[in-house]
Amino acid sequence: MENNEVSDCLKNRHYFRFESYGVKIGVESNSERFLKRLEDHLPNVIPNAFFTNNNLETEHVFSINVSENGLFELYKDDEKITAGDSEENFFNFSCSKLRLTVAEFAKAKVFLHAGVIAWNGKAIIFPAQSFHGKSTLVAKFVQRGALYYSDEYAVLDEKGFVYPFPKTLSLRGKGDKYKQTEYTAESFGGTIGTEPLEVGMIMLTEYEPGAEWKPEVLSAGKAILEIVPHTIPIRNKPKFTLQVLNKIVNRAIIAKSKRGEAEKFIDLLLEFYKTKVI
Amino acid sequence: MNNSQVPVARKQGLVVQEMPEEVLIYDLDTNKAHCLNKTAAFVWKSCDGKNSVADITKSFENGFGSPVEEDFVWLAIEQLNDKNLLNESLTTNLKGQTRREVIKKIGFASIIALPIVASIAAPTSALATASCACVTPGDCPAQTGCPSTVNCNGSGVCAP
Numbered sequence: 001m002e003n004n005e006v007s008d009c010l011k012n013r014h015y016f017r018f019e020s021y022g023v024k025i026g027v028e029s030n031s032e033r034f035l036k037r038l039e040d041h042l043p044n045v046i047p048n049a050f051f052t053n054n055n056l057e058t059e060h061v062f063s064i065n066v067s068e069n070g071l072f073e074l075y076k077d078d079e080k081i082t083a084g085d086s087e088e089n090f091f092n093f094s095c096s097k098l099r100l101t102v103a104e105f106a107k108a109k110v111f112l113h114a115g116v117i118a119w120n121g122k123a124i125i126f127p128a129q130s131f132h133g134k135s136t137l138v139a140k141f142v143q144r145g146a147l148y149y150s151d152e153y154a155v156l157d158e159k160g161f162v163y164p165f166p167k168t169l170s171l172r173g174k175g176d177k178y179k180q181t182e183y184t185a186e187s188f189g190g191t192i193g194t195e196p197l198e199v200g201m202i203m204l205t206e207y208e209p210g211a212e213w214k215p216e217v218l219s220a221g222k223a224i225l226e227i228v229p230h231t232i233p234i235r236n237k238p239k240f241t242l243q244v245l246n247k248i249v250n251r252a253i254i255a256k257s258k259r260g261e262a263e264k265f266i267d268l269l270l271e272f273y274k275t276k277v278i
Numbered sequence: 279m280n281n282s283q284v285p286v287a288r289k290q291g292l293v294v295q296e297m298p299e300e301v302l303i304y305d306l307d308t309n310k311a312h313c314l315n316k317t318a319a320f321v322w323k324s325c326d327g328k329n330s331v332a333d334i335t336k337s338f339e340n341g342f343g344s345p346v347e348e349d350f351v352w353l354a355i356e357q358l359n360d361k362n363l364l365n366e367s368l369t370t371n372l373k374g375q376t377r378r379e380v381i382k383k384i385g386f387a388s389i390i391a392l393p394i395v396a397s398i399a400a401p402t403s404a405l406a407t408a409s410c411a412c413v414t415p416g417d418c419p420a421q422t423g424c425p426s427t428v429n430c431n432g433s434g435v436c437a438p
Contacts, residue, residue: 072413084413089434093417096409104403113407129423130410153407178410178425179433221300221313225398228311232407234400238304242295250297 017058018042020049021155022107024057025098029064034072034087038064038094044168044182045095046102060101064094076101092180099167103153103232109163110156110244111232116149116165117141118193119270122200122277123162125154127230133207133262135171139183140262142169142190149193153232158240160247161196199248200277202227203269204256211258213268217276220246223254253277285325285334285355286365303363309400312361317342318393321354322363331355342390349380354393361395410436 014035015028029035042049063075072090073083074097081097084090103111114127115134119141128134135151142148150165157163168182185192204218204226218226224245228234234241253276259265295302301319303312314322320341324334335351356370356377375383385392408421411434418427418436425437 074413082413082417086413086432086434089411089430090413092434093411093413096411100403100407100409103407111407130408130421131423131425176433178431178435178437180435219300220297221302221315222396224295224302225311225313225396228398229401230406231400232403234304234311234406235309235402238306238400239293242293242302242304246295246297246302 015054016051017054017056018046018049018051020046020102020106021109023102023105024052024059025101026054026058026061027064027098028061029066031064031066034064034066034091037091041091041095042098046099047164047166049102059105062094062098062101099152100232104236106155106233108158108240110241112154112156112227113152113230113232114154115151116154116162118147118149118197119200119273121197123149123154123197124200124269124273125162125202127154127202127204127227128206129230131172133259135169136207137205137262137265139169139171139188140266142185142188144266146190147193148185148190149197156199156244156248157196158244158247160199160244160251162199163196164193166192199252201253201255201273202248204254205259205265207260207262208258209260211260213257213259213265215255215257215272218254218256220249220254223249226254226256283330283368284327285329285331285358285368286327287322287325287358288363288365292363304400305362308362310361310397311400312363312395312397315391315394315396317350317391318354318357318395321351321393322358325355325358325364327365344390346390347384349375350384350390350393353377353380353384354395357393357395361397363395408436412436 013028013030014032016039017026060077065073070085074081074094112127114125115138116123116125126134138151148166151169152167153165155163155165168184170180172180291306293304299316301314324337331351335348339345352370358364359368404420408423410421410424412418412430415430418430421436431437
């Protein structure tokens, strides 16, 4: 948008602009209250986002309309995304869409949908879909003394290093088994990692009650095939994405195994990690 | 001159990532990723429009130091065909045998790994990171990894 287009568009509307990993996003709404809530919460949603001059150009614009009868509508780049009347659900959905936009369009970075912790100076990455226990696993590791990097995204650079994306941990099952509750790493007695780290291991795992630990170490090619379903920008920038993944799979151990309860799994994994990585 | 017995590896619309023992190919047209193991990769790279299947077989024997039948190379060609990794579709020549019969025959006799092309579809960003957050049920069909793809529950989760 040009500056004068922005000004016309924003009459009677409120606006903030932020950047994260090179992605420039504007968020505007007719509801100052709702927008303020989003703005205040943004550091928990996108940890390295920083607010910038509102007059600068953007690459993506999110528009939020709140009607007098309590209907919330979300648009992204003029396309309607969703609408509903639950402010709480709409707020959470909007946060996830903002985060996804950063993940998809980040410059010179590849985002994996994964949990990440650091152990003995290297990162362990757990790519997984939602509802497959990665946040619980990450929380357990943090309680054991691992550094917290993320329960949502592994942020990889062209050298194959992983960066922290320490949003609040989203854990399910406290009361409502589907609803998420947000926790800080500190509330688990944990510490947030701050430095980019070499990847020691990528562990492909999902919870299955009573599952036996039987790690299979994957070849580089098979490892990439397993990681692709969790790779957010693969369609946008396949060449760069594959280069980054190739760098990692040829250095780190990539293993796959189902897992049972988290505590026992962590013991077994760390033993395995000691023999293979350290 | 290309004919149906002279395979040509497709290059257009592919991103190729070479690895020590495998080749990773991303098809920009179909958004699928393919992993060719060492033997499949050798066959694909030998499909230069000049080598017949017989030539590739001979070259394979020289490269791997082990005799193989043409069926072995045809097995690779068939998979490359199926995955659209050749410029033109070939009529495979397994002499009336099914792929399973060929694999059984070769598998017992061969000390070299059978050619394998493994594939997976690359997700859209929304599928790769389905958060399962929703406002209405219409937000759920795209989030196929969530407990429900048709219901947005009271907590704003695509779940029963």
